[in-house]
Amino acid sequence: MPELPEVETVRDGLARHVLGRTVTDVDVRRGYSVRRHDAGPLDFAARLVGRRLEAAVRRGKFLWLLLDEGAGRGDDALMAHLGMSGQLLVRGPAAGPAALDDAPGDPVATSGPTGWVEHPHLRVRLRLDDGSALDFVDQRTFGHLSVPDLVPTPDGAPGGLGSARPAVPAPVAHIARDLLDPALDRDAVVAALRARRTEVKRALLDQTLVSGVGNIYADEALWRARLHGTRPTAALRPVEARRVLDAAHEVMTEALGQGGTSFDALYVDVNGASGYFDRSLAVYGQDGRPCRRCGTPVRRDAFANRSSYTCPRCQPRPRPRRPS
Secondary structure, eight states, rough: OHHHHHHHHHHHHHHTTTTOOBEEEEEOOOOGGGGGSTOOOOOOOTTTTTOOEEEEEEEEEEEEEOOOOOOOOOEEEEEEEEOOOEEEEEEEETTTTOOOOOTTOOOOOETTTTEEEEEEEEEEEEETTSSSSSEEEEESOOOOOOBBEEOOOOOSSSSSBBBBEEEEEEEGGOOOOTTTTTTTHHHHHHHHHHHHHBBHHHHHOOOSSSSSSSSSHHHHHHHHHTTTTBBBGGGGOOHHHHHHHHHHHHHHHHHTTTOOOOTTTTTTOOSSSOOOGGOOOOTOOOSSHHEEEEEEEEOOOOOOOOEEEOOTTSSOOOOOOOOO
């Protein structure tokens, strides 16, 4: 699933290519892709046609495009959650036709009536007033689009990166600020992390504590911080809690500079290009390979239907507590 650097790469591309454009038509190819829009596909389209895209905003893994306000228009936004394979691709004059990097065995793309190459997994298309289009492509269909109402942020600070407006889509209201958010209170997150009664990796993945961190960057941050993911949060010293948060901030910033992490063609930016931070991963996906720091083979363990990767030497597993 795309994590903060991948979603931020998409947000940045949208900010550069579609802002200021007005939606002229909406074509929902698969209703399931707007399943979170409770009023259905027709209302989804009606709330977008004639609206101008004013800002591209992100909090954690959630992304939204602010819509212009005016008489008869709601205080709302076009929200996207990419799920495991969702892509937002800009086509036409604003960015040129997006590249297709279909994995072997994918259906062959066909040419649509606009002359654009039709992606076989196109779910929703927004046509824009300059002749371009914004396509939502989703092979595994876990992603979704909706047009929810905006609600004020409790602290009065901007809702997310990309806009100073102190509002977020209602479904994002419970999502914590992320480590790249200037409004984040790092001391408060350190205190909240240590107050949890769980393991440190599970806490990092809790989007109500700090958002944007997923399995990849949690493993990388823990390796940099020399902490094992099963370390109890209550046993963390403040300096250790801060160290792992700083490590997560550092690794995600580096990944962002390389366009994120792409293991296959399912994650691309708005122009269809893949990120290449996978070449810089120290432990994630490196099972059996030598640790870059000490040479010990990286270990893979099962974790919540996924995997955790650690260096047994740099990240010693905490000793079980003896019964009192």
